[in-house]
Amino acid sequence: MSYSRWISSDFYTYWKSPVTSNKLDNVLACHIDLADTHELTYRQCKEYLVDQEALKIRLGINTEGVEELRVYMKRFIKDVDQEFDDIPHTESPYG
Numbered sequence: 001m002s003y004s005r006w007i008s009s010d011f012y013t014y015w016k017s018p019v020t021s022n023k024l025d026n027v028l029a030c031h032i033d034l035a036d037t038h039e040l041t042y043r044q045c046k047e048y049l050v051d052q053e054a055l056k057i058r059l060g061i062n063t064e065g066v067e068e069l070r071v072y073m074k075r076f077i078k079d080v081d082q083e084f085d086d087i088p089h090t091e092s093p094y095g
Contacts, residue, residue: 003072045073
């Protein structure tokens with residue numbers, strides 16, 4: 001499943017999951033270019049929705065990039081929640 005593609009984005013992001021029964025082990029892969037790839041766990045994505053400055057620093061991206069990635073992280077979290085069906089997805093004041 002892809003959340004973004006380079007055709008319309010500076011990022012290529014997708015759900016890269018190990019075979020696991022633990023929701024927290026699921027990973028959102030984020031390619032900024034061919035050489036710069038980051039793997040963000042479910043837990044990290046939830047934390048970065050709150051601490052956007054940390055995301056900006058870790059990935060070395062600008063504010064617009066953070067806003068775009070937040071959209072993909074929210075989709076990823078929602079999909080993981082639905083897959084594991086133990087925590088319903090609800091909107092939070094942080095995103």
